[in-house]
Amino acid sequence: MTNIEPSTPSKLDRSDVRVKHDGGFSASIRSFFERVRSGDLGSLPVVVGLVIIWSVFGFLNPIFLSSNNLVNLLFDCSTVGVIALGIVCVLMVGEIDLSVGSISGFASAILGTLWVNHGWPVALAILAAIVFGAVIGSVYALLFNRLGMPSFVSTLAGLLAILGMQLYVLGSTGSINLPYGSPMVDFGQTLVMPHWLSYALGLLPGIVIFVTGMRTVSRRQSANLSAPSLASLLIKAVAITALAEFVVFYMNRDRGIPWMFALFVVLVMAMNYALTRTKWGRSMTAVGGNREAARRAGINVRFIYSSAFVLCAGLAAAGGVMAAARLASSSQQAGTGDVNLNAIASAVIGGTSLFGGRGSAYSALLGIIVIQSIASGLTMLDLSSSLRYMITGAVLAIAVIVDSLARKSRVSHGRA
Amino acid sequence: MTTSQKRPPADPVLSLKGISKNFGAVSALTDIDLDVHAGEVVALVGDNGAGKSTLVKILSGVFQPTSGVIRFNGENVSLSGPSDALKLGIATVFQDLALCENLDVVANIFLGRELNAARLDEVSMEVRSWKLLNELSARIPNVRDVVASLSGGQRQTVAIARSLLLEPKLILLDEPTAALGVAQTAEVLNLIERVRDRGLAVVMISHNMEDVRAVADRVVVLRLGRNNGIFAPDASNTELISAITGAESNSVSRRADRKKGDQIQASGKPS
Numbered sequence A: 001m002t003n004i005e006p007s008t009p010s011k012l013d014r015s016d017v018r019v020k021h022d023g024g025f026s027a028s029i030r031s032f033f034e035r036v037r038s039g040d041l042g043s044l045p046v047v048v049g050l051v052i053i054w055s056v057f058g059f060l061n062p063i064f065l066s067s068n069n070l071v072n073l074l075f076d077c078s079t080v081g082v083i084a085l086g087i088v089c090v091l092m093v094g095e096i097d098l099s100v101g102s103i104s105g106f107a108s109a110i111l112g113t114l115w116v117n118h119g120w121p122v123a124l125a126i127l128a129a130i131v132f133g134a135v136i137g138s139v140y141a142l143l144f145n146r147l148g149m150p151s152f153v154s155t156l157a158g159l160l161a162i163l164g165m166q167l168y169v170l171g172s173t174g175s176i177n178l179p180y181g182s183p184m185v186d187f188g189q190t191l192v193m194p195h196w197l198s199y200a201l202g203l204l205p206g207i208v209i210f211v212t213g214m215r216t217v218s219r220r221q222s223a224n225l226s227a228p229s230l231a232s233l234l235i236k237a238v239a240i241t242a243l244a245e246f247v248v249f250y251m252n253r254d255r256g257i258p259w260m261f262a263l264f265v266v267l268v269m270a271m272n273y274a275l276t277r278t279k280w281g282r283s284m285t286a287v288g289g290n291r292e293a294a295r296r297a298g299i300n301v302r303f304i305y306s307s308a309f310v311l312c313a314g315l316a317a318a319g320g321v322m323a324a325a326r327l328a329s330s331s332q333q334a335g336t337g338d339v340n341l342n343a344i345a346s347a348v349i350g351g352t353s354l355f356g357g358r359g360s361a362y363s364a365l366l367g368i369i370v371i372q373s374i375a376s377g378l379t380m381l382d383l384s385s386s387l388r389y390m391i392t393g394a395v396l397a398i399a400v401i402v403d404s405l406a407r408k409s410r411v412s413h414g415r416a
Numbered sequence B: 001m002t003t004s005q006k007r008p009p010a011d012p013v014l015s016l017k018g019i020s021k022n023f024g025a026v027s028a029l030t031d032i033d034l035d036v037h038a039g040e041v042v043a044l045v046g047d048n049g050a051g052k053s054t055l056v057k058i059l060s061g062v063f064q065p066t067s068g069v070i071r072f073n074g075e076n077v078s079l080s081g082p083s084d085a086l087k088l089g090i091a092t093v094f095q096d097l098a099l100c101e102n103l104d105v106v107a108n109i110f111l112g113r114e115l116n117a118a119r120l121d122e123v124s125m126e127v128r129s130w131k132l133l134n135e136l137s138a139r140i141p142n143v144r145d146v147v148a149s150l151s152g153g154q155r156q157t158v159a160i161a162r163s164l165l166l167e168p169k170l171i172l173l174d175e176p177t178a179a180l181g182v183a184q185t186a187e188v189l190n191l192i193e194r195v196r197d198r199g200l201a202v203v204m205i206s207h208n209m210e211d212v213r214a215v216a217d218r219v220v221v222l223r224l225g226r227n228n229g230i231f232a233p234d235a236s237n238t239e240l241i242s243a244i245t246g247a248e249s250n251s252v253s254r255r256a257d258r259k260k261g262d263q264i265q266a267s268g269k270p271s
Helices: A025-037 A044-060 A067-092 A100-117 A122-147 A151-173 A183-189 A195-222 A230-252 A259-277 A279-289 A291-296 A301-327 A339-349 A362-380 A385-412 B052-059 B082-088 B105-109 B122-135 B152-164 B182-197 B209-215 B237-245 B251-268
Strands: A175-177 A329-331 B014-023 B026-036 B041-045 B067-072 B075-077 B090-093 B170-174 B201-205 B218-223 B226-231
Touching: A044 A362, A044 A385, A067 A100, A067 A230, A067 A259, A067 A279, A067 A301, A067 A339, A067 A362, A100 A122, A100 A151, A100 A175, A100 A301, A100 A329, A100 A339, A122 A151, A122 A301, A151 A175, A183 A259, A183 A301, A195 A230, A195 B122, A259 A279, A259 A301, A259 A362, A279 A291, A279 A301, A279 B105, A291 A301, A301 A329, A301 A339, A339 A362, A339 A385, A362 A385, B014 B052, B026 B052, B026 B201, B026 B226, B041 B052, B041 B182, B041 B209, B052 B090, B052 B170, B052 B201, B082 B090, B090 B152, B105 B122, B105 B152, B122 B152, B152 B170, B152 B182, B182 B201, B182 B209, B218 B237, B226 B237
Parallel strands: B041 B201, B041 B218, B090 B170, B170 B201
Antiparallel strands: A175 A329, B014 B026, B014 B067, B067 B075, B218 B226
16 A cells, blocks of 8 residues: 555545545535535435425415424325335336336225225235235336336336226225224324334434444544544534424424334335445446446346336335325225326435436435425415416426436536 | 467466357357466457457457357356356456446445445445555545546546456456556556466457557457467567558558658758
8 A cells, every 4th residue: 555645644545635635514514515516416405495385385374384284294295205215216227117106006905905805914915915016016127127128118008007907906896995993094094103202213313323423433543544523423413313303392292203104214214224335225326327337247237127126116005005094995096196296206306316326215205295295285275286286297397407407517517 | 470489388267269259240250269378468459340349248248159168267168147257257347437427436346246235334345445546556536436527547447446356367458548648557557467467367458559569478469350360569560460450551551651751752852
């Protein structure tokens, strides 16, 4: 190992004299602004958008920002949010699944039929619905990998075919009511965390960030690499904790944090870990960025595509089951209408690129909160769904415009 | 045609017999034979379309040959995919560099062979990346930058560093110095010699005769997808060029003659 200037003992990654390296908290703030200016926006646009949307709706109707309404919002977010999480997976590899709405509807139909009509145990019925989703995903993967069928077309065909299956399964009755008072429906409609538990869990993200951050710092220092300062780590952890505790406090003024939303957040965190900290996630990003390079690096590209399609369809089915619990019914309308596009729009609004190789699990969380806020706010203003569609469409367009402008800026600033 | 004076005694690491590759009606390669020994640099030269890159892609498992036998370490092998080649110990630096622009340098170097699959060991990977890059005297400012922000030469260095990661037995370099500056070219040539001295076999494609002469132990010429002679690195330019272009009188030699004529004319003129 040769340092350029052996006289000054320098860190392994700080030996190049041409690069400006400054440490400390002020530096990380400065580098954040520099990143934003060069077009590496991350989740900044969606956070700004959310603040604007909430201010406008809160001004027009103060009830919008009430704890009660926001708890409802969290319930509504969870179902489509889980579907959007699956969309993030397929978008990461640069593909699309247009049939997630139909899959979710069919999953809810399977749940209703098996559980209510055939008397299966509810857990088994849920499992069957999710397995069915995964099977559909593997069919898409087969069509894509073996026959080279573009996912856009195969899933468009799936959208129709699976909607047909949903109508067939539900048959003449058209809808099946799930029994009120069952744990399933309670989970979807009323169950919230005990307040003490939600406060305790609210501490967790900050602690995890701090502990893992500390470990990384000490490992990097012992490996003679530069490490982030303790202060910036502490500030980050405190800020996250403060935010989480405030949300918990605000929701606990009403009913509290829904268990269903907690499930959604846990899924988002698990997906985030898988995408950023595992070999599988690294391969997903690589395949989305440059498929041929990934293949030449020895990555099993077919397996990666398959895992993306299967996960997406499986999560769509899980979202469908949650939606059935939320509505206490499996109906012919489940999963139709705007479910498909809301799920895809959430992932894109949250910052996952439509072109593959760039995205984050958190985009599903942020995106669905934006979409659901618009829906809820417009409903409270007593505006018809015609306006809701138009405004959601405009927000999606703005999100994509911001994304492509940021991409141009990144290219000219030499960032990917 | 001259043969190499110092023939390595051991069996070849890699031995190709009668390799052909057709793309539809086009025969990109016909009946190619090639031996590469351990501790030897074989330069593969030829004009555009001679089939050099196709041959490299066959050796790295990207293409499958239409017919012919590949023997590696004395055993017949079939390379049905890039991962097969990597497992055998054949590492490749492609001409189109095959890096993922949306990933950072560390991720690219370790792509497909990350440490600790369930919980990526970023610190160890970063340390190893710095060591590899420092061995190459690479000028990469920050290994956490995405590859999109690097220059062509820096990308080449990353690609070479990546091929060395697995301690391969055979390294294939497709135009390793084409995009490099003077100092970096010298570094890469040094590196190739260092790799050879460690007992690895190196196959290098190049258009640059100077680089070929500098490091190659043997020069294998391909022409229109066929073997067209094996030369020692000190073979004359005329010999090499006529083997590459297929004629004694060709555009290169005619140009050289004309230049010589011009010079004689110029010196003969009264001032």
